[in-house]
Amino acid sequence: MRKILITGIVASGKTTLAKQLSNSLNIPCYELDSIVHPQTNEGRKSRTPEEQVSVIEEIDRNGQWIFEGTNRESYRCLFDMADIILFLDPPLWKRKMRIFTRFLKQNLGIEKCNYKSDFMMLKMMYKWTREFEKNRMDFEDRIINFEDKLIRLTDNINLEKLVKRF
Structure with a gap:
């Protein structure tokens, strides 16, 4: 059985890689943002941490x-549940560039998103990126406990090589 957690900060390539692996391995893929903020008839709502864990x-x-x-x-339990943890950690300059490129594509209608792509969200993505870098050592200390199933990816990867590792 394969249970794969793909984690990383904003614009690290998580969604793209998850979709590619899902298609290659024929395994269902779930965006954790959609579990935290599911779409309802009344719009997006927020689940409590307990509700998130229940869905997971x-x-x-x-x-x-x-x-x-x-x-x-709320979903750190996935680190224990996963057979493989992929930590996507491209260079900071690349993530900043991707954030802005994504913002442009979304506002030009080239790329879809599940949130309101406005200047406030753009600002928040850069803020989350700064906060991650500021607190990186806390995250690194947490994931060291999972070194036996952790794969760190710092740049674009050959999907075929990655799939063969599974």
């Missing part, structure tokens, strides 16, 4: 999965 546990009971998302306390 239900998905886990159904078998194989790929989860992708940033590091939130």
